[in-house]
Amino acid sequence: MITSPAWKDRKYAVLGLARSGRATVEALLAAGAEVLVWDDRAEAREPYAGRCAIGDPLEADLTGYAGVVVSPGVPLNTHPIKPYADSFGVPVIGDVELFAQARADLPPHKVVGITGTNGKSTTTALTHHILKQAGVPTTMGGNIGLPILEQDPLPEEGVYVLELSSYQIDLTFSLDCDVAVLLNITPDHLDRYDGDFQKYAASKSRLLTMQTRGHNSIARFTDARSLGNFAEGSIASILEDVLANRGIAGEEQADWPSLQGPHNRENAAAAIEICDILGLSSDDIRSGLQTYPGLPHRMERVAEVAGVAYVNDSKGTNTAASAPALAAFDNIHWILGGLAKEPGLGECEAELSHVKAVYTIGKAGPDFAALLEGRVPVERCETLDRAVSAAATKAQTGDTVLLSPACASFDQYADFEKRGDHFRALVEGLK
Template sequence: MILSPAWKGRKYAVLGLARTGRATVEALLAAGAEVTAWDSREDAREAFAGRVTLADPVETDLTGFEAVLVTPGVPLNTHPIKPHADKFGVPVIGDIELFAQAREHLPPHKVVGITGTNGKSTTTALTHHILKTAGVPTTMGGNIGLPILGQEPLPEGGVYVLELSSYQIDLTYSLDCDVAVLLNVTPDHLDRYESFEAYAAAKARLFEMNTIREDWGRVIVVDDPMAATIASRTDCVFDVGSKWLANQDPSHLSLQLHWPTLQGPHNAQNAAAAIQTCRSLGLDWTDINRGLRTFPGLPHRMERVGERAGVLYVNDSKATNTAAAAPALAAFEKIHWIVGGQAKEPGLGETEQHIGHVTAAYTIGEAGDAFADALAPHCPVSRCGTLDIAVHTAALAAKPGETVLLSPACASFDQFRDFEDRGDRFRALVHALADSEATP
């Protein structure tokens, strides 16, 4: 558990007791803080009965409190906690800010912060994997893996690799990353920000908190227009787009051909960012190349879940907007595309440039009809409604050498708990196809 002696005897309020909130409360209690905590779920509150003061911070006199901690899922633009805390002059922060405060009490280490609309999970996991295979003590947290405060401190020389959403950046004020990475900024989460520019500014704050270090710096994939704009305003930048990767020495990199889980142009960008990050941390090409070759990939991100009758089935459920779905459409040909869910934006967005790869489309969820109407001029469309019907229909239509791709370009909350639940369901449906094929 990561702690700071500075928390001892101070008063904190914690709103939200899911995984991150629980880890935050446990760390504060272990450090000797006084904690007021709340969650709308009774079972979540009961887990802390007798250990904390159970009260809603929105209805609490916050005089004398050090901070209110909220989970990234609390919308600061609409939730009453922010104006309530402001009345008492109490900051609203997250667990990443507590980690930043605890850093001075940890063994000497470095922190990598990785943000971007798309690709940050892959880049975070890849950077962590390269470091780990090179023998560097490392862990990953933030928006991926276990809550950072619940993890054990790394020994001297360790590297904390943090995936950071814009929401998490909004809730920290002192996270000074040794290497900060911005992959891209495309329209997303606009229900939480007044404009696209405000969302981009939230991402850019990761750099604004940085101390400029000689021979260190910020890694930005400048193939993305907004990232390039932010790069133009930022000192000590390593520009690492696809052209940068193409200009590296192929005898060292062996190029993407030999990175089995990092195919497609988007993964070229993710790999470029991870490579430059690890170079900034002092790794040599041999160690970096070993990590690129052995990276296992992430579930739900262009995950090959099986092959049936010569047809490949790919789970890209994590593609929750059109910019995230476009790379998968670019990476495969003769695609039977399962698309739809809870739309974050109108139209086909960045997927439109790859429609030529789509043999047929199968629409699901709330946005199913809108996608069907948009795709009808380009390819045959089946309005399936649900994922099980879509998988079954696509399996009947697909021919050997073709790909059935779940890359929904939408959020999952209309029909599933989250994108993992959606991807798990797709995987189960594909495996059921294989089982039925094997049944005499």
């Protein structure tokens, strides 16, 4: 695990004992810190009896504490822990901030931080894959993979590749990335930012402002122009310029089987620029692009049945995330709906020419059906099993059945993974 001598004999409270919370507690204890732990679930607190103080930080005297470590899932705009900790002058932080504090005691290394509304997971996993294929010691963490503090420190010249949500950035104050990437910003999670898109955008762009002179930042021209939040002295790259200037042509995308569609061209461009900055050769980068296996639930080709392709894009949880999937295929039977994050079709509107028929599901299904009826054939299915069955009946050879719901899953599933797993199981049942 990753620890720091700076935590020794200091006091921390950890609120939330899911996986990252547990990893945080173990790292702090291993470093010799005093830890107060709390989770609303008694069974989560039980393993720490006799090892830690147990109590709700909201009822504790936090005088002298070095930090309250919370899960990124804790909504800072509404949860009472932030004003309560502020009253004691104690920072509310996350495990990524603790990692940032531990860096001084790790073997010499670099950190790549990747944020943006859409494409974070693919770009993080792709960058990690290219580095690993090239023989660079690397690991990925943050919002993907194992909690970063649970992982072993990398050897000298290793590269930590971190996917960072806005929630994690809100809990981080000293993460100075060697390469920081802002892929894109579109409205999402606005309930956490009081409905204010500018607050959300400012949260994302803080990843760039935490950098020090001489470090590299990457962003789209449109976002860079509107935000203007590069750190003074950082070296900025514009994402749109990468494929014209790094020796890897856009038409080579045909050789990257798991990176199809215009959005994956942008994800690939970000990974190419990162790896170029880190000193990899064009041949190493090209090899990684060609062998990247893709991520589950992100334009994942599940099967071909009777000449029809079935694609699981359950991670398309907003319209901006689903639009690129629509752009990547033709003759689409689109399974759409769930818990909507914004009204209307958003960026999906421009891709309707690729859609042959729509099958609506979930809470937002009726609203989407009303928007689309008369424009494309629509079937109101309510549930995923009915939608897959209906699409399988109507799809013809050469068509694609695409689950890209443009919505969160929480009206019918615990998370987008469960929704994607159900889709995969339903498709397997068609064989």
